Amino acid sequence: MTLILGIESTAHTFGVSVVSSEPPHILSDSRRIYSPRQGGILPREVAPFFSNVAGEVVREALDEAGVGIRDVDAIAVALGPGMGPQLRVGASVARALASYYGKPLVPVNHAVAHVEIARFLTGLRDPIVLYVAGGNTTVVSYSEGRYRVFGETLDIPLGNLQDTFAREAGIGPPYVVEGKHVIDICSEGGEFIEGMPYIVKGQDSSFSGLLTAALRLLKKGSRLQDVCFTLREIAYSSVVEVLERGLAHTGKREVLLTGGVAASKLLNEKIEVMAKLHGALFKPIPGKYSGDNGVMIALTGLPAYLWGYTVEPSKALIRQRWRIDQVDIPWYYEFPR
């Protein structure tokens, strides 16, 4: 049996989890989420918040799992991609634990981890994946040793579009209320407005024009629920269309949705319809694992550790722009299960 302690700290969530190579695998899942009182996520404010809670979150994760730090085989940590100040907190905690207790340190790519946890939870082995979050909007699938990017946003990520619109429209923060994004809440009863830009260029989408158009409509006096409804409809439809093209192009038979925006019911429904249209299998992941968490880092750290990927604490530097297609995934067909 192998036990991995995973640490996530790339954006707004400081999460720690212990996973085991034996069922039930996920032994604990402890998190603290930073929510700004106003404005967006300022790294200089999140990092001290992380530093303050780090100790208790690690403690909690170990207690919940019923293990001590000495029982753990390795420490996995998300070294990127993400925001520097936050990443440094997670990396510092991981380096400290690894060197003090003499544990191997396993570097994990945050984007890879979102895909791996989705594969783990659904049991889908070889899917095309839509990864949508505050900092990422990408369609990826595995080919020749790595996750390859089929399409992505040319400007802002989808989650960023939603948060920025909510902030400018005065309906956030908080951006997520009881598991629902404020855009979803304000879309209720909305009607479709014609004329907002829908942009899919080949395999990529773009949202900055949509954001500008939505804010302009709002200023001109359009109803907020109509603007929210249309913004969401166009944004979701365009990423599903990119996913559809990816599905047709790669010939994969399975579809996954992961990342913070994967909690959206509507997005899941759209993908379900699209997958059915092409005879592909789609399985949604539980909402609580769509957003950032320590479990996904530990779950990815497990095969990485078993396949020998460790790093000296002194060399475990953060990589803010570490792309998903820079990471080898030799365990792809053998893990999970």
Add this chain to the structure above:
Amino acid sequence: MLMSEEVVVSWVRSLTLIKRGAESEIRLGTFMGIPAVFKLRVLKPYMHPKLAQILAAQRTRKEAKVIGHAIKNGIPAPRLLAVFPSVGLIIMEYVEGPTLKDLAFKDSKRAVKFSREAGLILAMLHKAGIVHGDPTTSNYIVVGEGGLKLIDYGLSEFSEDVEERAVDIHLYRRAVESTHAGIADAMFKEFLEGYSEVMGPEAGSVIERAEDIRLRGRYVEERRRTVWGQLK
């Protein structure tokens, strides 16, 4: 006689379906006595009906515009017969003949020869300011001994961007490599010769970029800048 567009569509649906793709349904019939292809855009069922309809109309209008522009520039594309954007319908001349893909399985020698012409046609298209978006061997039709026609402008764009042109080249290369492995190199070599013949000195940077795309294993990434690249 004036027919409403709904009537046209329901009549089109009664024709023989020859291909159902993710983007459109292709049917065969006659239009004013001419054998014709009826291309009906699929309304995406996962979109709001209004959005699906708007996109189908926009894309139909654009495809018709691209085909019209291509024909004006002497590119062997199917002639347009009628366009109904609001219902996503394009009616065009039926181009009869085997695809270059079919030919490659039967007569590799001729396929290699025609591959040169495929490159020539793509270069003409690029020179006309259009990128095709899907120039695979399935979209080149062999029309008798006379030559080739390039069909399906559903993913085409008006663009003179080196990257997008290079993607076209890359797509052709991948098509021949994945389906005609034995003659892939010969076909691609001929294709590039044809392409360069029409493109002239501009061809170099496009072909170079296509090689880049192949090496990176995907389409979109920041342009690679090397010391040597800057010196050139």
